[in-house]
Structures are given as C-alpha cells and as structure tokens.
Amino acid sequence: MRYRRPGLDIASHAVLILALLAFCLPVWLAFTAATHDQASLYTSTAPLWFGDQGLGNFRSVLSEPVARLGTDVTRLLLNSTVMALGIACGKIIIAILAAYAIVFFRFPLRRLCFWLIFITLMLPVEVRIMPTYKIAADLNLLNSYAGLILPLIASATATFLFRQFYLTVPPELLEAARVDGAGPWRFLKDILLPLSKTNIAALFVIMFLYGWNQYLWPLLITTESDYMTIVVSLKRLLSSADNLVPWQAVMATALLAMLPPVAVIVLMQRYFVKGLVDAEK
Amino acid sequence: MATLSLDALRKTYPNGFTALHGIDLAIDDGELIVVVGPSGCGKSTLLRMLAGLESISDGELAIDGRRVNDLEPAERDIAMVFQNYALYPHMSVADNMGYALKNRGVPKAERRRKVEETARLIGLEDLLDRRPRQLSGGQRQRVAMGRAIVREPKVFLFDEPLSNLDAKLRVQMRIEIRRLQKRLGVTAVYVTHDQVEAMTLADRLVVMNGGHIEQVGTPMHLYERPASRFVAGFIGSPAMNFLDARRADGDLALPCGTRIATSHEVHNDAVCLGIRPEHLSRVSEADDTTLTTRVELVEPLGADTLAHVRLDGQEEPLVARLDGVQPVAEGDTLYLRPDASRLHLFDLDTGRRLDDKDIHSCPSSPSSRLA
Ligand SMILES: Nc1ncnc2c1ncn2[C@@H]1O[C@H](COP(=O)(O)OP(=O)(O)O)[C@@H](O)[C@H]1O
Ligand SMILES: [Mg+2]
Numbered sequence: 067m068r069y070r071r072p073g074l075d076i077a078s079h080a081v082l083i084l085a086l087l088a089f090c091l092p093v094w095l096a097f098t099a100a101t102h103d104q105a106s107l108y109t110s111t112a113p114l115w116f117g118d119q120g121l122g123n124f125r126s127v128l129s130e131p132v133a134r135l136g137t138d139v140t141r142l143l144l145n146s147t148v149m150a151l152g153i154a155c156g157k158i159i160i161a162i163l164a165a166y167a168i169v170f171f172r173f174p175l176r177r178l179c180f181w182l183i184f185i186t187l188m189l190p191v192e193v194r195i196m197p198t199y200k201i202a203a204d205l206n207l208l209n210s211y212a213g214l215i216l217p218l219i220a221s222a223t224a225t226f227l228f229r230q231f232y233l234t235v236p237p238e239l240l241e242a243a244r245v246d247g248a249g250p251w252r253f254l255k256d257i258l259l260p261l262s263k264t265n266i267a268a269l270f271v272i273m274f275l276y277g278w279n280q281y282l283w284p285l286l287i288t289t290e291s292d293y294m295t296i297v298v299s300l301k302r303l304l305s306s307a308d309n310l311v312p313w314q315a316v317m318a319t320a321l322l323a324m325l326p327p328v329a330v331i332v333l334m335q336r337y338f339v340k341g342l343v344d345a346e347k
Numbered sequence: 348m349a350t351l352s353l354d355a356l357r358k359t360y361p362n363g364f365t366a367l368h369g370i371d372l373a374i375d376d377g378e379l380i381v382v383v384g385p386s387g388c389g390k391s392t393l394l395r396m397l398a399g400l401e402s403i404s405d406g407e408l409a410i411d412g413r414r415v416n417d418l419e420p421a422e423r424d425i426a427m428v429f430q431n432y433a434l435y436p437h438m439s440v441a442d443n444m445g446y447a448l449k450n451r452g453v454p455k456a457e458r459r460r461k462v463e464e465t466a467r468l469i470g471l472e473d474l475l476d477r478r479p480r481q482l483s484g485g486q487r488q489r490v491a492m493g494r495a496i497v498r499e500p501k502v503f504l505f506d507e508p509l510s511n512l513d514a515k516l517r518v519q520m521r522i523e524i525r526r527l528q529k530r531l532g533v534t535a536v537y538v539t540h541d542q543v544e545a546m547t548l549a550d551r552l553v554v555m556n557g558g559h560i561e562q563v564g565t566p567m568h569l570y571e572r573p574a575s576r577f578v579a580g581f582i583g584s585p586a587m588n589f590l591d592a593r594r595a596d597g598d599l600a601l602p603c604g605t606r607i608a609t610s611h612e613v614h615n616d617a618v619c620l621g622i623r624p625e626h627l628s629r630v631s632e633a634d635d636t637t638l639t640t641r642v643e644l645v646e647p648l649g650a651d652t653l654a655h656v657r658l659d660g661q662e663e664p665l666v667a668r669l670d671g672v673q674p675v676a677e678g679d680t681l682y683l684r685p686d687a688s689r690l691h692l693f694d695l696d697t698g699r700r701l702d703d704k705d706i707h708s709c710p711s712s713p714s715s716r717l718a
Pocket of ligand 1: 360361362364366384385386387388389390391392393
C-alpha cells in the first residue's frame, strides 16, 4: 500500500527515526563510553562523545586478564564461539538426520519417535536444567566444551522444520535417485542437502544466536574462567560490590560480544539473498 | 536389451487394497510394450513393480531369465522416465544425465563423453549447462529421456511421459520415442491412459482394467478382434457403438426391427452387438438392414464427419464416422448401414467376445515363453 499524503509521510518517518534512536542510542553510548578512562566515566554523566582512549580499552580487554574475570576477553570470545558453533552445527546435523529418518524411512515406532521429538518442543532448557546438570556432573562434563555443547545439541524445532521441508520434496526425486543407483547416503548428500541449502543457512543463523546467547546453562556448568562464555562474563563484570564497576571495560566487552553474531548475520544474509535469487525446486 | 517375464504378479498395498490380481506377460527382446487402461487400473503400480520401486506381493518377475523380485531398482539395470520428469533441480542437464553413471563409478571423462554423445542423439547439445528450471517442458522431457538412454539400460520404463506436454509436442515426442527405442533396440514398457498414443507406439498393447489384463496383442489385432467389450470400447476413437441384439433365424435382430445377417455362430439368444463408427455407412434409402436414426450433433473434422445420432429404443447415442464433408444437420434423419462383415459380438453378462475360441491366448513370441 502506498498513500501519497505528505502528513502521513512525515509521521511515519518520525516514528521510524524515533525507533531507530531508541535502538541505536544504547549502542552509541556503549561505544563512546568504551573510549573513555574509568575516572572520566565516574566524574560526568554518560558521555555522548568519544573520549581519549581510542581503541585502547578494547586492546587491553582482549590482551590482558580482566579484573574480576581472571581471563582475557579473547578467551571468552573463543569459548563462546566454540559453544555457539558446536550447538549450531550439532543441532543442524542431528536435525537433518532425524528428519531424514522420519520422512524417508519406514521403521517400527516411526510415528512414536516423531511425536516424542515433537513433544520436546514444549520443554525448553530451563525446565530440565537440574536433571541435566546432575547428568553432566556425573559424566564429568563440568568445565568442558562438551558440557557446554552436548546438553543443548538436539533441537526439536530444527528437526520439525527439516521434516516440513522434506515433505515438500517430490517423492519421484527419491525414486529417480534410487533408479539411478543412489543409496540413502548418496540421496542425502547429492540431492537433499543441496536442496536444503537455504534452510540450513537460515537455521545456522538462528541456532548460532541461540547458542551465543545461552546464559543459564553456561553459568551453571562452568566454574573456571577458562570455560566461561562472554555472555556470562558480562554479568560477572557488573556484579561485585568491593570496588567501582570498570564501565569502560564492560562496554568494550559488551561491544565485542556483539560482533560475532552480527558478523554471522551479515555473512549469512548475503547467502540468503543468493539462495533466494536462484531459489530452486 | 532384455526379455522380461511376468508370472502371476500380484500387488496388495499395505492398506489391504489389491491393485493387481495376477499379471502374466512375456516381453520380447527389443519390444515396445504399451500398457493402457483407464486411470486407477494399476498401470503405474505394475510399472513401479517392474522398476523395483514397489514391492512384489506375489508372483515372479524375471529379467533375462533371472529372478529380480528382491533386487533394488539400480541392480535391475532399468531406466525410468517419470510423468513429472523428476529431474534433480539443482544439477545441470549434464549432471542430471550423468548421475547414474557417477553412482556406478564411471570415470569423469568417460561420463562426459557418454553424456555428450547422448545429448547429440536427442538434440540437447546446447543445453548441457542449463538447470532444469531454465528449460521448457519439451526440453525437460528430452532430458528425462536422455537420462534414461545414457546408462544403456536393459529396459526402459515410461510412466505417462508425455501427459504434461501440449498436443503437438506430444505427437512429436511420441514419434521420437518410437524412433529412439527402435534405433537403440532397448526393450521398453510404456504406460499411458491415452489409447491413440498406445496404438501408435506399441509393438504390442496390454489393455488393463481393474487390476487385470483384459487383452494383449498388436494394436491392429486389438482393433480388429477385441477380446471383450471393455477392450472394444477402449481401443479406437471415437469409441465403438454397442447395441442390444437378439438372435433370430441365424440373423441378428435389433429392437428397432433392423435385421443384420451375420456369419458368426452364436448360441446366445441375446447378445451385445458392437459396431465401430467407421463401419456405419450412410445410405439414401431405408430397408430392413439399415438403421433409421435422428442426428443430434455433427462434428465436421474435414477428412470425415462424426455424426452423433439417436436410434429409437436405444439409450446411448450412436456415433457414425462418415466420409468427407457431409450435408447433414441436427434433426435430419440419417439411414446407416452397418458393415455386416465387421461386427463384434459380446456376451451380455461377461462382456467376452463370442465368436473367438482363443480369447484367452495372448499372442506372444515363443522365444520369451522359454523364460
Ligand atoms: N500406495 C498405495 N496404497 C494404496 N493404494 C494405492 C497406492 N498406490 C496406488 N493405489 C491404488 O491402486 C490402484 C492403481 O493405482 P495406479 O497403479 O496408480 O493406477 P494408474 O496408474 O493405472 O492410474 C488405484 O486404485 C490406487 O488408488
Ligand atoms: Mg498412473
């Protein structure tokens, strides 16, 4: 719909700009605050312009152990990346295989399997977190990447989405592949996966963000700073009463924590557009 | 190249529905068999059983004398062309055609050579790098054919491969399929519901109805001596006319009073008389061997004229194919004389042909019977 009315134009632009400000201002404030030193942050209100530190605060949180954390932000970024990648890739691989089995194979209790997976859609991590913690502890998974990743690696949502996609693949394609001598693995590798490229890219973004933003689970399962994730560290940085909060370090860390998700979205977004342009099927 | 032998093949689907009730057929090397029948009669089911895409509930299927009931589709060395072509959408034409070879481990260079050779054969040279969605319907159909040809299979299977094309292209592709199949000498089974397609393509026709084979034979045999009323009505266009008749002093008497001399030795009192539209000819005078009819609809086709006419006491209108352009109009009275030498008589109850002693024998080649 397009209405040619100047008044409406102005009003809608005003709303858009306000929303944009509301969204950008905190990011802007974080960015300017990260370029000040601690003293100046405590002597004035939130600064709207850059300070004299340049990128020095970023450099120091990345290279030196940060007070209260006991490790540098590089390590935290690495931990978070490993966790997010592990969760995203694991979820996608497992979902693809589970959906493949459910849609293309006839085996006993197939329906039951599907419904069991489907029901777990209703159980977010938080609901089962205590028993999961107990199991992880018993398996010696505390303070390890495996402990961070494994309990979150299966995804009913992704399985369900892949199932829905597979159901739209014409059955003749499978039959043609069978006649052409492609076994189940070949059919998956040569036909199904290339056809689900865009789905995989979309799910990867969603699942990477999901993994990156995990808070409660990494908080429970990691006690050593070597395995702490960056999202958990932010809370840690703010939360002690003994001295002043190092706002410049907090802001620099927060901005660094934003970068990988943004990068993933930007990179994958280009891929989406490409996928949409030569959408096949 | 191969022979196929189907021995009492039955198919019962998991839901308990029996789609095929025992199919016997021997297919000769290099033969083009067309399976024809109304929708839902089990044609696709039969073809898919030959392909190995559907399990065989009972009976035996042999290719070249070797039982293949339990072999995977790829192990049967067959190629199938699907109704919707089932091309791999993300692969180029060349990759689509070469996929089966790739799965067999044929080296890349040889694969390329074979694909190009086949592409030349069917006129696809310039399209090898395209994706299926960049092709027209006819071109996709060609790619599907090429994909089947390039592997040099023992048997081609076609499931209504032309039904998504427009009429002109259909005729063209029909001729081309026939030409290619004869040139390559590959045994083929072709399924269609279109009897014109069936007649023009087939070495032998298999007419199916409700999961049974009604008759097997050459197109002309089926046209001239249909074994049942079903086959008679299915083969030939426009369809055969059927009239109720009684036997009277060695002749056939119609309810309208017309008497038709027949050489058929018929013992039934009442029979179903079949007359093809082309075996009704127009005469100017009525006598007791003609039908007096009223014209309901005229379809001038140029070369001939189809007259849909009504006969007193007859529910279904009759169709007559008259030579050339005829000066008839709706409401006219038309005198038609059936060609007494080309009548077909069927049993009223069973629908079986009455004058045929060897109704059940399917003319098939002796060599393939050995299997
Ligand atoms: N998977 C199936 N399960 C149950 N019945 C089926 C299945 N596939 C086909 N049928 C039935 O088998 C009969 C024959 O089907 P089909 O071979 O596809 O017919 P045609 O190809 O001659 O139109 C139909 O009545 C159809 O409903
Ligand atoms: Mg069919």
